[in-house]
Every structure is written in C-alpha cells, then in structure tokens.
Amino acid sequence: MITPAYKQSEIFAKIDPLALTASVSNAKEGVCRGSKQKGVDAVNGSNGAVSGAAATNTNNSSSNNSGSGSGSTSTSGSSSIEIDDLGRAFNEKVHLTQAASNQLVLHAKEPEAMSGDQKVLLKGHASQYVKLNVGGRLYYTTIGTLTKHNDTMLSAMFSGRMEVLTDSEGWILIDRCGNHFGIILNFLRDGSVPLPETNKEIAELLAEAKYYCITELAMSCERALYTHQEPKPICRIPLITSQKEEQLLISSSSKPAVILVVQRQNNKYSYTSTSDDNLLKNIELFDKLSLRFNERILFIKDVIGPSEICCWSFYGHGKKVAEVCCTSIVYTTDRKHTKVEFPEARIYEETLQVLLYENRNAPDQELLQATSSVRAGGVSGTSMHQYTSDEEEERTGLARLRSNKRNNPT
Numbered sequence: 188m189i190t191p192a193y194k195q196s197e198i199f200a201k202i203d204p205l206a207l208t209a210s211v212s213n214a215k216e217g218v219c220r221g222s223k224q225k226g227v228d229a230v231n232g233s234n235g236a237v238s239g240a241a242a243t244n245t246n247n248s249s250s251n252n253s254g255s256g257s258g259s260t261s262t263s264g265s266s267s268i269e270i271d272d273l274g275r276a277f278n279e280k281v282h283l284t285q286a287a288s289n290q291l292v293l294h295a296k297e298p299e300a301m302s303g304d305q306k307v308l309l310k311g312h313a314s315q316y317v318k319l320n321v322g323g324r325l326y327y328t329t330i331g332t333l334t335k336h337n338d339t340m341l342s343a344m345f346s347g348r349m350e351v352l353t354d355s356e357g358w359i360l361i362d363r364c365g366n367h368f369g370i371i372l373n374f375l376r377d378g379s380v381p382l383p384e385t386n387k388e389i390a391e392l393l394a395e396a397k398y399y400c401i402t403e404l405a406m407s408c409e410r411a412l413y414t415h416q417e418p419k420p421i422c423r424i425p426l427i428t429s430q431k432e433e434q435l436l437i438s439s440s441s442k443p444a445v446i447l448v449v450q451r452q453n454n455k456y457s458y459t460s461t462s463d464d465n466l467l468k469n470i471e472l473f474d475k476l477s478l479r480f481n482e483r484i485l486f487i488k489d490v491i492g493p494s495e496i497c498c499w500s501f502y503g504h505g506k507k508v509a510e511v512c513c514t515s516i517v518y519t520t521d522r523k524h525t526k527v528e529f530p531e532a533r534i535y536e537e538t539l540q541v542l543l544y545e546n547r548n549a550p551d552q553e554l555l556q557a558t559s560s561v562r563a564g565g566v567s568g569t570s571m572h573q574y575t576s577d578e579e580e581e582r583t584g585l586a587r588l589r590s591n592k593r594n595n596p597t
Contacts, residue, residue, distance in 0.1 A: 304354050310347030317345065320358040324365030328372055335375050340399045367392045374404050382411050389415070422481030428491040436487060437502050443544040444485040444502040447473045448495045454525045459517060462527035469497050469513055469529055476538055483545060484538070497527050501537050503544025509537045 309317070313331030334342040343349045352360045367383075370392060374380040383389050393408035427433050437444050449470060477486040497513040511533050517524040 304352060304360070306350040306352050308347050308349075309345055309351050309359070311345075318358045319361060319368075320354070321361045321365035321368045322363055324368065325358070326365070326368060326372065332372060332375050336401065339375075339401050341375070363395065363398060364391070367395050371395060371399060371401065371404070374401065378403075379407075380404070382408065386412060386415050422477055422486070424477055425485075425487050427487055427489050433487065433489065436485065438505050440485045442483060442485040443504075443541040444487060445473075445476070445538060445541065446487045446489055446500040446502070448489045448498040448500070450490060450494075450496055453494050453496050456516070456523045456525045459524050459526045462525065465513070465527045465529040466497055468531075469499075469527075469534075472529075472531060472534060476534075480538070480542075483542060496525065499534055499537070501541045503541055508541065508544070511537060 309330075311317075311330050313329060313334070315330050316327060317330060317333070319326040319328065330345050333345040336342055340349075344351050354360060367388070370380055370383075383392060389408050389411050393405055393412070396405040396408060425432075425436055427436065433446065447469065449466070451466060473486065473488070476484075480486075495512065495514065499511040499513070500507055501509040501511075511530060513528050513530060515526050515528065517526045
C-alpha cells in the first residue's frame with residue numbers, strides 16, 4: 188500500500204538514498220513495473236478489439252486488416268515509450284520510504300543545483316552591459332564600470348582573470364548581500380560616494396568594500412566610523428544623595444577622596460550679591476580638579492545630603508582629614524545674609540595635601556606639619572584642618588586683640 192505524504196515535514200524531508208533498505212528499493216521497482224505492465228495490457232486489449240471489429244467486415248477485409256495491423260503496432264510502440272518516460276520521471280521526482288507501520292510513504296525529492304548554472308571566464312568590451320544577481324538583488328551595469336579600478340575583485344572577475352558563475356538566463360551570480368552594492372557601483376563610477384548615516388550601515392558597507400578589495404571606500408568607511416564614535420568620558424563623578432552612599436564609596440576605594448557639597452536651596456536668608464558667582468566658581472574648580480586628578484583621587488559630588496550650602500571635605504584612608512566651609516552668615520543692621528566664598532588657594536592646598544594618602548602607609552606627620560599653614564583640630568584621632576570664612580577669622584582676631592588690651596591696660 189502506497190500512502191502519499193501530504194505533510195510538509197515529510198515532503199521536504201532529506202532522505203539519504205544510501206540509507207534505503209532493499210525492500211523499499213524492490214517495492215519502488217515493483218510499482219514502476221506494475222504501472223508499465225498495466226499500461227501495455229490496456230493498449231493491447233484495445234488493439235485486439237479494433238482487430239476483431241475489422242475482421243467481421245467482409246467488404247474491405249484485406250485493406251482494413253493491414254491498416255489495423257499497422258495501427259496496432261504504432262500505438263503499442265508509442266504507449267511503451269510513454270510508460271518508460273513515466274517510470275523514469277517517477278524515479279527522478281519521488282522516492283519511497285518505509286514508515287514505522289510498514290507502509291510505503293511517497294516523498295518528493297529535493298531539487299538539486301540549477302542545471303543551467305555554469306562557471307565561465309567573462310571578458311568583453313568596456314561598453315558591454317552585464318546582468319548581476321547579488322544576493323537576490325538585480326543590477327545592470329557595464330564591464331567598464333566593474334573594471335575601472337584594477338586592484339579590485341570585481342575587476343578580476345570581469346576581465347577574464349577569475350571565473351564567474353552564471354545561471355541559465357545569463358545572470359551573473361554573486362553570493363553577497365546586495366543592499367549596498369548600488370553604493371559600490373556608484374563609487375566605481377564616480378570615485379566618491381555619500382556614506383550612509385548610521386554606524387550600522389557604514390559597518391555593513393565596510394565589510395562589502397573589504398570583500399571586493401575596494402581600498403579607498405574601505406578607508407572612507409573606517410574614517411567615518413572613527414568620527415561617529417561617541418566620546419568616552421575622561422572621568423566619572425559619583426553623585427550621592429545620602430550619608431550611607433558616601434561611606435560606601437569612600438570605604439570601597441583605595442584612593443583619597445574629595446567631596447563637594449552644593450545645595451543652594453538650604454539657605455534660610457538672602458544671598459549677598461557675590462554669592463552666586465562664588466558658588467559657580469567652586470563648582471568650576473571641582474570640575475577642573477576632577478579632570479586633573481581623577482586617576483589619583485576619588486571625586487564625589489553631594490547635592491542632597493547634609494545641610495551645608497557649599498563645603499569641601501577631604502578624606503584619606505577612609506577618614507576625614509580636612510574640611511573647607513565656603514559659607515558664612517553676614518550680620519547687617521536690618522537682617523542677616525548668607526555669603527558664599529571662594530577660597531581657591533585653600534582648596535588647592537588641601538587637594539595636594541590629600542595626595543599624601545595615596546599610599547597604604549600613613550603620611551609622615553612631620554611632612555604634614557611642614558605643609559600645614561593653619562590650626563589643627565583633632566577629628567576621630569586624625570588631625571583635621573578646619574577652615575572658616577574670612578570674616579569669622581577677622582572677628583576672632585579682633586576679639587583676641589580686645590582680650591589682650593584688657594589684660595594689658597598699659
């Protein structure tokens with residue numbers, strides 16, 4: 188019993204002919220022979236009927252007998268040829284396999300390579316047009332365009348130095364993506380071409396240009412990709428919002444740290460006229476220092492944490508070693524004002540001072556005292572320099588003078 192296989196998975200199944208069993212091969216030959224024999228018997232039966240009818244006719248027996256005999260011979264011969272062709276076509280187009288239920292399943296054979304494909308050496312005049320099939324995209328151009336640049340693969344293909352594959356319709360087959368082949372043809376014609384806008388398309392065109400050995404186009408694509416690259420950041424500044432994040436960053440880093448707190452909204456009073464400019468100068472100096480020392484110092488910016496308006500903190504070996512506060516309260520006759528200062532020299536000094544904590548060992552105390560120019564106050568067992576505003580220092584100095592005068596009235 189032969190069951191036609193209508194399922195797609197069975198029709199297009201890849202069957203190795205060498206794996207077929209002898210019983211399957213015999214069954215296939217039996218089907219072919221049975222089909223052929225039935226056809227011959229049917230033709231012979233029809234010829235016998237025609238001959239019997241012709242024998243009963245007494246008026247034209249001789250002529251009819253000879254005519255029917257010749258007709259029977261020609262009909263039988265043509266039918267045998269047609270059945271032979273049917274058997275060969277059957278063997279070429281289908282094959283039989285044996286299913287698990289011992290039934291023979293009819294399968295369609297997979298198509299082989301196109302019979303019209305052939306490799307040829309192509310060489311012609313520069314004005315001769317050729318048809319190109321590049322990955323399914325069709326192009327029509329001249330041999331002169333394809334051979335304009337002598338050092339390319341296309342020039343070798345169409346100048347007779349390399350074989351090209353053609354199909355039965357004369358299309359030259361090139362197994363590459365044809366999306367950007369039009370750009371390649373325009374480059375061969377004009378010597379320059381606008382490149383695609385996206386980096387993905389430029390990279391695809393670069394791969395095609397390298398395959399066809401078009402050096403100038405490949406270099407143009409590489410330059411465009413280099414130009415379109417997004418700039419890599421020189422340094423990254425963590426932006427923290429809590430004391431926990433600050434401690435985590437400082438403890439996990441082996442570098443000394445500099446933290447700038449900037450919160451203009453924390454002010455309770457009105458700012459002085461120069462406060463906004465000084466606040467921006469502090470931020471600008473922080474950016475300059477981070478670009479200069481980002482490989483040696485961890486710079487952190489705090490915009491939500493403590494209640495300070497503008498304050499610098501310096502850390503070494505996980506501990507705070509110095510602090511520069513840039514805000515102060517100014518008392519006037521009618522009300523208080525908040526003043527933001529820009530102690531640039533002090534910030535530079537403490538930044539250079541914190542570089543002494545790059546090594547694992549603590550810095551030399553004598554060196555710290557030699558480089559220190561202000562009073563030292565103990566914080567967490569480590570000397571920390573606390574800076575105040577200029578006006579606070581002036582008030583402290585005036586208070587000291589008054590105290591000295593009281594103690595020494597003479």
